[in-house]
Amino acid sequence: MRVNEYRQAGMVITEHVVESPLDHRDPARGSIEVFAREVVSSANAGRDLPRLLWLQGGPGNRAQRPTAPSTWLGRALRDYRVVLLDQRGTGLSTPANRRTLAEVGGPEAQADYLSLFRADSIVGDAEVLRRHLGGDEPWSVLGQSFGGFVTLSYLSFAPEGLREAFVTGGLPPLAGTADDVYRLTYDRTVEQNELYFARHPADRELVRRVVDVLSAGETRLPTGEVLTPRRFQTAGIQLGTRSGFDSLHFLLEQAFAGSPGRDRLGDTFLAELGAALSFAANPLYAVLHEPIYNQGTASSWAAEREYQRRPEFAVDAEDFLFTGEMIYPLHFAEVPALTPLRETAELLASRTDWPALYDPARLAANEVPAFAAVYYDDMFVAREHSLATASAVRGLRPWITNDYAHDGVRADAAVLDRLLAMAGGLS
Structure with a gap:
């Protein structure tokens, strides 16, 4: 010692x-x-x-x-x-x-x-x-x-x-499973989106423009990785904290700064968003996020399954919604700090021999x-x-x-x- x-x-x-x-x-x-x-x-x-x-x-x-x-x-x-x-x-x-x-x-x-x-x-x-x-x-x-x-x-x-x-x-x-958790937390995430866009109604059009740009072609963060619409959607994790509404709004206001009249995302926005979405400092947060609920059952990517059951969260839905504290397979395909752990995460997601917590x-x-x-x-x-x-x-x-x-x-x-x-x- x-x-x-x-x-x-x-x-x-x-x-x-x-x-x-x-x-x-x-x-x-x-x-x-x-x-x-x-x-x-x-x-x-x-x-x-x-x-x-x-x-x-x-x-x-x-x-x-x-x-x-x-x-x-x-x-x-x-x-x-x-x-x-x-x-x-x-x-x-x-x-x-x-x-x-x-x-x-x-x-x-x-x-x-x-x-x-x-x-x-x-x-x-x-x-x-x-x-x-x-x-x-x-x-x-x-x-x-x-x-x-x-x-x-x-x-x-x-x-x-x-x-x-x-x-x-x-x-x-x-007791229960991760599926039980996400059925409720997705509901709460919808509620927080509604509150956020009620406070910042102009951001509805702004996030739609961001998603359109990301869907139209390849946009890369300053670190080199591609930013997809669904990864952008995960920035909604900020809606769960006291200052998160303001942090997200002030991030979004810079989305097109520096490129007036053009739908091209600004470097400041991309740099700050990339930092917010990185797991380089805490990879275990992603790797263990669903296993923390498992007792004798596999999570099998419960958050992703519930996402697919929720058409309101589709990135091309008329009213865009951010997601919340959810980890998806996409994280291990798109985030450089996590891609080396992709197979490990898959094995943890399918594991069933979890002891009682x-x-x-x-x-x-x-x-x-x-x-x-x-x-x-x-x-x-x-x-x-x-x-x-x-x-x-x-x-x-x-x-x-x-x-x-x-x-x-x-x-x-x-x-x-x-x-x-x-x-x-x-x-």
Whole structure:
């Protein structure tokens, strides 16, 4: 294990690297490194505060970098030492990307390897880290989005490690399939499109012009890859966050800038869109996006199947609609960071031997105080599944609100403040 400490922006930051089994069910398969930062405010550096583990959304995203004690982090640092875990495969933990996975072996070896990168394995890593930092002392956990999925796995398989659990925008379905997920999230995506174009009605004609250009001939991004109409359509993932409407609008306003009177897409637009649609920094987000739902069944590209059932999402439909948080086979055919992983993704999509991610019986007998923010209009995690899960976990108290989008805890410290107040009300 390695430790490094420094100070910045009113915080004391200690970096930890620990060894964790690649396969927690079979430690003989070898180990990986897991990286985490422990953050405490300078004012509290000498205090023996409880620890709060931040579980990042994703899958496949590194933990937030503590550049300043703002929003949820600033609120948490008043009462906790915050632990920012780079979940396996991300950040400064042993990486998993097109380059490193090539060293694992061919597509079958890669698929077997990546099958160990889901919520249950992350819980195992967290337990290794917890014992390294505090021995048998349980800690609190705050799971955002996919981090909430991990939190429910934690409550299922290692509740003895938890003092209390907070979830924001991330109560997963405990059963069912990825198909069940996308039936609801496509509905929510339609709703968000309607709200977006009501705010920016002129963008309807603008996106139609963009699609016409992309359909008429080959348009390449500055990085060289071809931009197709369907890949452009995936820019709608931005509609699920608080600032996403504005970000998408300000991106689109540059679509034809610099080429007045001509339907030729501008370089600034193409460069910014290409950056938004790239998975170079987080390939696991695409590779594992459907497998995070699988328990004993294959996903078989559930989002693509549902897309084909929805004529309203056809790129040549009269009223163009963006898609949302969906991953399609096209990503592995068109995105340079993902094309080397195409066969691996196909194998993961067809895999059926996925172990359970949750223990419904244990959750029904849960004794860990648990609190969750459920965003009523969440485009990524359907409220119907979240509320069903909330009722299935003994003692879990949900707060249902339409004041925030999926990233509410990042946008406003009041979200965590509300959950902490709910927890304080029990004492």
